[in-house]
Amino acid sequence: MDLTSLIAAERRDIADLLDGLTAPQWDAPSLCAGWRVRDVAAHMSMGFRYSLPQVAVRLVRARGSLHRMTDRLAREDAAAASTEQLAGWLRDNALHPWTPPVGGLVSALGHDVVHGLDITVALGLDRQVPADRVRVLLDHVTHRSARFFGADLTGVQLRADDADWTFGTGTPLTGSAQDLLLVAFGRKLPAGRLRGAATARHTAAG
Secondary structure (H helix, E strand, O other): OOOOHHHHHHHHHHHHHHHHOHHHHHEEOOOOOOEEHHHHHHOHHHHHHOHHHHHHHHHHOOEEEEEEEEHHHHHHHHOOOOHHHHHHHHHOOOOOOOOOOOOHHHHHHHHHHHHHHHHHHHHOOOOOHHHHHHHHHHHOOOOOHHHHHOOOOOOEEEEEOOOEEEEOOOEEEEOOOHHHHHHHHOOEEEOOOOEEOOHHHHHHOO
């Protein structure tokens, strides 16, 4: 499977979706705690726009905290850029070779797919990520990767109701494949998207 093509297609799809958002949607909360849709969009293209030396300087200013650095940068870029720029940075860099520090191309695909879902699920948009992209990511879910993203899947079995996929053992948690992917990436989902006894711990309050 050509991961580069899958990544490029996902970036272009998200850029097209961003082009159609309204002003209130751009400023609505995403699934990323504390980030609006525009902050997520700015973060998605950070790796294309900043060199390693620039990132290193920012990291020093953030006293070595990667989370603090990326949070500040996303908010700064979201405030400075137009919505057209935020969408354009993704589209224009569809074939950019950037990957996260760990995980290579699979992690790059995960970065784009999950952050895209952070936007669409929070906005209540019915976007279905193509199954081949979701499947690549589901096949790389491990307890270790889930813990990295803050998800505790101990004693839980994830069961997709629209794909032949399960993960783990224990109390069943059922939902769509892409919603379970979000669970594995530590996201709290809106009420009504998951089913099973473990629903409460993976659903956003309120």
